[in-house]
Amino acid sequence: MQNTRRFARFNHFSLAVEKVSKKVYIHFLRRIWSRSTLTRLRGVRGMGRAGIPHDVVTFRRRGPDRELTTIPQAERYSSGDWLHNIMNLPGSQVLQRISNVVMLNMLWAGLVSAVGSYFNLQAIPSRVHTLLGSSLGLLLVFRTNTSYGRYWEGRVLWEKLHGKSRDLARMMSLYEDCLGSEKVTAAARLICAYPLALREHLSGDSRKLELTRLLGPHVSEELDLSSNKPLWLCNRLGLLFRGVPESPSFSSRERLSLLGLVNDLSGLLGACERLVQTPVPLSYARHTSRFLTLYLWSLPMVLVADFSPVSLVFVTGLCTWALFGILEIGLLIEDPFQRVLKTSWTGVIADSVMRDMQATLAETQGSSTGSLYHPPVSVHNVSEAGGVAGGL
Secondary structure (H helix, E strand, C coil), rough: HHHHHHHHHHHHHHHHHHHHHHHHHHHHHHHHHHHHHHHHHCCHHHHCCHHHCCCCEEECEEEECCCCCCCCCCCCCCCCHHHHHHCHHHHCCHHHHHHHHHHHHHHHHHHHHHHHHCCCCCCCCCCHHHHHHHHHHHHCCCCCHHHHHHHHHHHHHHHHHHHHHHHHHHHHHCCCCHHHHHHHHHHHHHHHHHHEEEEEEEECCCHHHHHHHHHHHHHHHHHHHCCCCHHHHHHHHHHHHCCCCECEEHHHHHHHHHHHHHHHHHHHHHHHHHHCCCCCCCHHHHHHHHHHHHHHHHHHHHCCCCCCHHHHHHHHHHHHHHHHHHHHHHHCCCCCCCCCCCCCHHHHHHHHHHHHHHHHHHHHCCCCCCCCCCCCCCCCHHHHHHHHHHCC
């Protein structure tokens, strides 16, 4: 009896030591992987120019003279980046999001292999998987293409926003004598605030500090009271252009042209809201997920006679990662404005609108207009800053 208790205690102790050793091993493996391997890989082309990641949209050096590009852009991948892509697999966002289902299917494959070996069970025929494999592949491809179409539409809408902002800047600079420098500056600030407010409206990513610096504390307070900030900015722009008095150089035709551009900005708001509020039909996502899950759960029963237990677990995990990864990519890019998606082009376009607005006004006036930002004030001390900002 005492020997049995001692053996049980020793068994519990050995299991505890094994768990601790696994945690320590995984911890040191991650440290070695992140610090040494990836550090050495910074010299490989896959890390991007000057160690800048590919996904970062910024000014990069191009050509034999290594001159900076005139517009910010991301680094393009090539076939020479395969080593970087393989070594960067543990940090993959897609793998992290599907890690639970990958581990579950690998455990299921191990269980199927153990039960099949113990009871000497026969593998099920592979004809069903062969027939359904092509249908599953087409379903995943159609799902991903639909999501990419929505992602690309979001990018096109923001490019139209950029173009309309440039058109407004050009019109205001041409008719600055009729509008007045104060109204031109006020309208320029409203236009530059529009992409920031739209970004916050679509993704929930707060831009309060930037909007306060751009519009001033008083106008920023009025903006915070609105349930739809981009629409409030469009309405404010319309009121500003309506208040411009008529003159021989500024008639109803010019006023309607400016108001038409403001209406285009408001139309882009509705188009972006449509992408956010109308997902791909949920039945499509549910059926794809159920179909894929049952396909992968039955896959070890087909392959159990062709692979060893360890190989079966590895092959099942690989198939799960490949197929569920395609499904997860479609889910990620379905909403192009969500914060979990590591896209930086919304912020880049907002910065470009500000930069182009200042450049257009400066070229027409023949001198630099300076920054459109208000003097730095405390966001939490609006009452004391009222005399500094004053409004638009």
